[in-house]
Amino acid sequence: MRYAGLTDEPERRKREQGSPRDFRVMQQFTSEMSARQWERRMQAQGYEGNTSGQGWKYGYTFSSRS
Numbered sequence: 001m002r003y004a005g006l007t008d009e010p011e012r013r014k015r016e017q018g019s020p021r022d023f024r025v026m027q028q029f030t031s032e033m034s035a036r037q038w039e040r041r042m043q044a045q046g047y048e049g050n051t052s053g054q055g056w057k058y059g060y061t062f063s064s065r066s
């Protein structure tokens with residue numbers, strides 16, 4: 001599965017997700033509105049929402065193999 005989410009602490013989120021190799025900060029945001037729009041676009045592209053992060057300053061993606 002592919003995940004996309006928002007956070008204020010990308011390094012912490014990476015550790016909390018088990019440091020996936022493909023964890024990427026995709027974009028930095030200056031407003032919550034633009035961050036939420038990005039999140040919706042990513043979900044429309046097939047990413048699952050990863051809502052366990054707090055904040056909205058950085059948009060990140062990673063995948064998990066089940």
